[in-house]
Amino acid sequence: MKRLTPEQKTRIRRVLSHAVLIAMLAFVLVPYIMVVSASFRRGNFAPSSLLPDHVSLEHCKYVLGIPYEEVVNPATGETRIVKAETPPLLWFWNSIKVSSIASIGILLLSGTAAYAFARIHFKFRSLTLSSLLILQMFPMVLALVAIYVILDFMGQYVPGLGLNTQTGLIMVYLGGISGYIWMLKGYFDTIPASMEEAATIDGATQFQTFTQILLPMSLPIFAVVFILSFIAFMSEYPVASIVLQARDKWTLAVGANSFLAEHQKLWGRFAALAVLSGVPITVMFLLCQKFVVSGLTSGGAKE
Amino acid sequence: MNQGFPIRQILVALLAIPSLFVTFLVYQTGNAYIALALLAVVCLGVFVYLNPSANAFRYLFPGFLGFGIFVILPLVYTIYIGFTKYSSQNLLSFDRALALFRQETFAVEGAATFKYKLYSQDNGKYVVYIEDEKDATKRFASEPFDLQPAEKPKAQQEPIKLNPLPDGQEVEGTPMEMAQINRAKLMSPLKALRFSLPDETIVGLEGLTKFASRQRLWQTDADGKLVNKKDGTVIRPDFRQGFFVNDQGEKVGVGFRTFTGFDNYMRIFTDSRIRGPFFKIFLWTFAFSALSVFLTFSLGMLLSVLLEQPDIRFRRTYRTLFILPYAVPGVLSILILKGLFNQEFGAVNELLRGLFGFAPEWETNPWGARAMVLLVNLWLGYPYMMLICTGMLQSIPSSIYEASAIDGSNQRIDFFHLTLPLVLPAMIPILISSFAFNFNNFNLIFLLTGGGPQMVGGNAGETDLLVTYTFNIAFRDSGTNFGLASAIATLLFILVGFLAWINLRLTRKQVKI
Numbered sequence A: 001m002k003r004l005t006p007e008q009k010t011r012i013r014r015v016l017s018h019a020v021l022i023a024m025l026a027f028v029l030v031p032y033i034m035v036v037s038a039s040f041r042r043g044n045f046a047p048s049s050l051l052p053d054h055v056s057l058e059h060c061k062y063v064l065g066i067p068y069e070e071v072v073n074p075a076t077g078e079t080r081i082v083k084a085e086t087p088p089l090l091w092f093w094n095s096i097k098v099s100s101i102a103s104i105g106i107l108l109l110s111g112t113a114a115y116a117f118a119r120i121h122f123k124f125r126s127l128t129l130s131s132l133l134i135l136q137m138f139p140m141v142l143a144l145v146a147i148y149v150i151l152d153f154m155g156q157y158v159p160g161l162g163l164n165t166q167t168g169l170i171m172v173y174l175g176g177i178s179g180y181i182w183m184l185k186g187y188f189d190t191i192p193a194s195m196e197e198a199a200t201i202d203g204a205t206q207f208q209t210f211t212q213i214l215l216p217m218s219l220p221i222f223a224v225v226f227i228l229s230f231i232a233f234m235s236e237y238p239v240a241s242i243v244l245q246a247r248d249k250w251t252l253a254v255g256a257n258s259f260l261a262e263h264q265k266l267w268g269r270f271a272a273l274a275v276l277s278g279v280p281i282t283v284m285f286l287l288c289q290k291f292v293v294s295g296l297t298s299g300g301a302k303e
Numbered sequence B: 001m002n003q004g005f006p007i008r009q010i011l012v013a014l015l016a017i018p019s020l021f022v023t024f025l026v027y028q029t030g031n032a033y034i035a036l037a038l039l040a041v042v043c044l045g046v047f048v049y050l051n052p053s054a055n056a057f058r059y060l061f062p063g064f065l066g067f068g069i070f071v072i073l074p075l076v077y078t079i080y081i082g083f084t085k086y087s088s089q090n091l092l093s094f095d096r097a098l099a100l101f102r103q104e105t106f107a108v109e110g111a112a113t114f115k116y117k118l119y120s121q122d123n124g125k126y127v128v129y130i131e132d133e134k135d136a137t138k139r140f141a142s143e144p145f146d147l148q149p150a151e152k153p154k155a156q157q158e159p160i161k162l163n164p165l166p167d168g169q170e171v172e173g174t175p176m177e178m179a180q181i182n183r184a185k186l187m188s189p190l191k192a193l194r195f196s197l198p199d200e201t202i203v204g205l206e207g208l209t210k211f212a213s214r215q216r217l218w219q220t221d222a223d224g225k226l227v228n229k230k231d232g233t234v235i236r237p238d239f240r241q242g243f244f245v246n247d248q249g250e251k252v253g254v255g256f257r258t259f260t261g262f263d264n265y266m267r268i269f270t271d272s273r274i275r276g277p278f279f280k281i282f283l284w285t286f287a288f289s290a291l292s293v294f295l296t297f298s299l300g301m302l303l304s305v306l307l308e309q310p311d312i313r314f315r316r317t318y319r320t321l322f323i324l325p326y327a328v329p330g331v332l333s334i335l336i337l338k339g340l341f342n343q344e345f346g347a348v349n350e351l352l353r354g355l356f357g358f359a360p361e362w363e364t365n366p367w368g369a370r371a372m373v374l375l376v377n378l379w380l381g382y383p384y385m386m387l388i389c390t391g392m393l394q395s396i397p398s399s400i401y402e403a404s405a406i407d408g409s410n411q412r413i414d415f416f417h418l419t420l421p422l423v424l425p426a427m428i429p430i431l432i433s434s435f436a437f438n439f440n441n442f443n444l445i446f447l448l449t450g451g452g453p454q455m456v457g458g459n460a461g462e463t464d465l466l467v468t469y470t471f472n473i474a475f476r477d478s479g480t481n482f483g484l485a486s487a488i489a490t491l492l493f494i495l496v497g498f499l500a501w502i503n504l505r506l507t508r509k510q511v512k513i
Helices: A006-039 A058-064 A089-119 A125-135 A140-157 A166-173 A178-190 A194-201 A206-217 A219-234 A238-243 A252-258 A267-287 A289-297 B007-028 B032-050 B052-081 B094-103 B178-183 B187-192 B263-270 B272-308 B315-327 B330-340 B347-356 B366-395 B399-406 B411-439 B442-448 B466-476 B482-512
Strands: A068-073 A078-082 B105-107 B113-120 B126-132 B139-142 B160-164 B202-206 B210-216 B218-220 B226-228 B234-238 B243-246
Touching: A006 A267, A006 B272, A006 B315, A006 B330, A006 B347, A006 B366, A058 A068, A058 A267, A089 A125, A089 A166, A089 A178, A089 A206, A089 A219, A089 A252, A089 A267, A089 B052, A125 A178, A125 B052, A125 B482, A140 A166, A140 A238, A140 B007, A140 B052, A140 B466, A140 B482, A166 A238, A166 B052, A178 A219, A178 B052, A194 A206, A206 A219, A219 A267, A219 A289, A238 A252, A238 B442, A252 A267, A252 B330, A267 A289, A267 B315, A267 B330, A289 B366, B007 B032, B032 B052, B052 B482, B094 B218, B105 B202, B113 B202, B126 B160, B178 B187, B187 B202, B263 B272, B263 B482, B272 B315, B272 B366, B272 B411, B272 B466, B315 B366, B330 B347, B330 B366, B330 B442, B366 B411, B366 B442, B399 B411, B411 B482, B442 B466, B466 B482
Parallel strands: none
Antiparallel strands: A068 A078, B105 B210, B113 B126, B113 B210, B126 B139, B139 B160, B202 B210, B218 B226, B226 B234, B234 B243
8 A cells, every 4th residue: 555645644634524524513403404494394293304395484473473374174275363372482582581680690699709709708718619519419400399389488478579470480590609609709719809909908998899890800701601691591491390380471491392292292383483582592602602612611511 | 988878778778678578477477487587687688788897798698698598498498308208198287187187077966056148248258147046146247258159168278267246236248148149159169168156166057048066076185186076986197107097007088298207218228119210210310421421522522623623624614513502592402303303203213214214213212212312412512512622622732742743643642642631630520510410411301201211110211310200209290209209309419419529629629730
């Protein structure tokens, strides 16, 4: 066999790399293409082809809450008007609302706590910090009985905070702060305290040094925490499914799964909902990619 | 900072006053201990924000409050439930179960009888008025109460109190004729109601026209036994079983919650119906998490190495497209893949059938389902590993590769002898937390397979993880068993908490170096 020159070797390597990457990309992209096609196809079958055979906007209309005509009996041409009672896109809006409010809450709670852990000395500081992380490992799904009881109790006294309310759900989400406290604290630790010390000498209070010096310097990490927690809440299913009972209060996760119930699987409607709500979120994520990557390498995890 | 205007004090007051009001409401409705705890929290809050020496806690208080209510409190409560018998059969507290026995009545012969009238009120409520047939001065009336037409009120309802009505005073509202009561379908709900006179006698509708006093069926003994006054049988509470039992040891009436110590834990390890699936599921959970970590890390590493080659084109485009499964909300991705892996109509099998004439049973075969779960998790999880590996690769100085190239190394040697040994130690905390995350990956299993297919001869599924198995014990099974589920949850927590602790130790060591 003839020995290859280094140039040939490089070329083979490059071609092979592209071949592997493109093959992998096919695996990654095909499911999404199929869902897009399923959302434009008439009928509610499981996605199975790249291009829809009968293009129809019925599922998109259904998801948007626009009435459309459906052929009930192909022989007689009998039709009926179909309109969703609760437009499924409302679930997407609910999810956006719940996730963004909860994420802002997470920012406030974990930001202030992380500041205390990073800058103020108090007893049992590192013990508290470790306990936070370990306690958070308790799977929330399995504490649902307790969460149910607590929300039920709160709802008896403060009507807006009980079961079947989105504010109640947001409150529950606000418990999950410890991972974010760690991320923020880690970032604060990398910022030298000298500027804050100088400001203190100039007469600034602690609160002022926090809000006017440390916070402006930490905006990137706050963006990361916001994005990561937002995405985590968008995908949260079990707690939302137990807390929210009324159809018009559901979040995207609960609503999307409801289309795929055991007895009646509505793939077309699910696909349309997935496309209409997945695309904006995905675009937002890709635009913020740079932030997310920097946050991940500093130690956050998506749940 | 305080320029004469007490902003902080006003803010504290604005938050404290409504909180105190709620605390008062809680106290008023009879939850004294909870009210006390709330009061303590409010006082602590006021102290933290007004006392200058507590400044660290000013920043910690809001976060700790949320964490305390929605993480620590549920955790403690769940651990507690793990030590109790608490299920659909043992649902009520002991006091409520006892009260139910105390409410059971029976008609006595020769009992006092009363004429009665039902008055309807303007606000849709009703008042019952009764008058002793032998002594017309003994007159009683209830407060207005709700009565739902054609619906039997729950048997557990407390008796409605009847208060003496002074002479000359009449009940407000419109008296209803018998026919009216019938027409409004109020007869059967009324018949199911019990009323109590001031001397604790229970009265109820007897026939259609009269009220008669009834006697309580069970009498409490000094030592906690209940004696049946009709037939003389004796029952006593069995706190081990959470039921009242008679002399023959048979359960009588409703069960109650009871503290049973380590019974639930013993059941996990001794009851063959639970032990069998439990250990099988434990093994699978372990294998699933380990394999998921290994597969996602391998693929993520491969992709990041390929994309880090200096002469690769379209790097940014590739990277953006490869991140997609991470960017799309996880729930949607899982459900999309569930559709693709549909055994009969899904795209995966359609393709395999077309290419190889073979269609794996992703839904009904245990190994097929396990393979699908792993494939889907690989698809969902590799972008995260790819991002992390990319970050690490970029932090390796290129000079060491240049040095090894001079020594005549090739790419395979570079990867296994330079890159991997450098990246792996730094990756260990990430791999451990990824393992812990997958150990409790509820969403994936619950939404993708629901645990299915069913295990032979058990109520668990072949792809169930411990977390979904436990969830099903608590919420889905025929006999929802919160006690047992909480005990398993506690074991799970100990396990995963231990992993987190090891992880902490490891990262701390690294930081020190």
